[in-house]
Amino acid sequence: MAAKPRPKSDAPDASDRVSRIREGVTAAILEHRLLPGTKLGEDEIGEIYGASRTLVRTALQQLAHEGIVNIEKNRGAFVARPTPADAREVFEARRLIEPTIVDRACEAVSPAWLDRLQRHLAEEREAELRGDARASVRLSGEFHRLIAEMSGHSIYLGFLKELIARSSLIILLYRRHDTPACGTDHHAGIVAAIRKRDREAARGQMLSHLDEIEAELFLKDPAADELRLADVLGA
Amino acid sequence: MAAKPRPKSDAPDASDRVSRIREGVTAAILEHRLLPGTKLGEDEIGEIYGASRTLVRTALQQLAHEGIVNIEKNRGAFVARPTPADAREVFEARRLIEPTIVDRACEAVSPAWLDRLQRHLAEEREAELRGDARASVRLSGEFHRLIAEMSGHSIYLGFLKELIARSSLIILLYRRHDTPACGTDHHAGIVAAIRKRDREAARGQMLSHLDEIEAELFLKDPAADELRLADVLGA
DNA sequence: ACAGGCGAAACTTTATACAATCTTCGCCTG
């Protein structure tokens, strides 16, 4: 009686149909296959995933709540186009949250987790060697998410998922050079600090890692958005 | 051409129908008129707000994303019942974010904002004098939201809105005594620090304020949930 | 008397149809 057999915390990413749509579109955006400003027609997506507009709409609303899609009334859904101001907010939030997350992760180290991290680093290196930019971008984000999962703090994890998704768009829009994703070496350093359970070092490395990513961005006046986008689109 | 007349950032809480439903239900939960575990039938809510189930469903999904409603597959939506573990996470996140928020708020002080804060404190005192517990709970949360708005950081604001809503449920479930909301005096002290633009003092006061709120909670083993809820419900 | 299973009712989920709105393209006018 006291302990009900009902699953208390259902998996956040259940394998229902709307989640498939959401994750599919999210992946497309995070891998830079869908560029900022792209219109996401409901029929269009529905046809791709073989789903009715009802489900597509649900998925798009969730993505809008996560900040990677903008829904304009009577006009439809578009891939979000963060402004430089948005970018600064996102990275300020990450600088606040991620050091704390990696701190907590240090306390949760286990052979299983270290193995997982190690395998991830290998994947990242491989993608970088292949020159697979899409995979690099995706894996780079997943590294940060992995640490958040490791921290065991579901709220931080939820927040960070949002921030990572937005960061991906920001990096696409505002990166100066075509640097090979955000340095894989930094990730290795963070893992090393985690392995040694050196919380202070982990915090410091995470912070400087984020600083370096942001330093490579070109966050000028908002008016430059249009130009920058046109450049990215190859116009 | 460069500057399009389209409204760049639409108001987050537009006055459309789904927002009215969302805000109505949120208010009901935050004012403790809807208790944790309460079933939120779609027909029921739809009839109250004179809306179709389509709109109600949209609103409920948004609330689920905010963490104050749980949607169980094929069973419906229920007011969330945070566990003690959830509560600890929420307050840990608030202790991380809110000092930073109030720090930023110190830089945004203006006569208009100080007036707004002052009027809010007056409202809080009045509600407390009236012994209006519902208004007190609501206003207490709104104070923290006000400071987040003042900080001008939209991401922090979004995060904090979630945390505040969950905190309200947590306080209802786990508060020891029926203390008169979280101390209005603390709020006054925070406002004083903001007025003096004393960022360090503001951070410190916010932190101790949150500590005190959490200290008044009774966060024991998860199994106590049921008993506690039964107690609150007067069963 | 009680345990187990069957069945109906209520609800959520999904799909489809209708209405409102915006965009676009053509045409007319100055």
Added chain:
DNA sequence: CAGGCGAAGATTGTATAAAGTTTCGCCTGT
């Protein structure tokens, strides 16, 4: 020939109806 008006097409917002699932009561059998 440029600019604006207007109607057709397309797309989204909303409501309603069909389908599937869960739950609860009741009945039967032991």
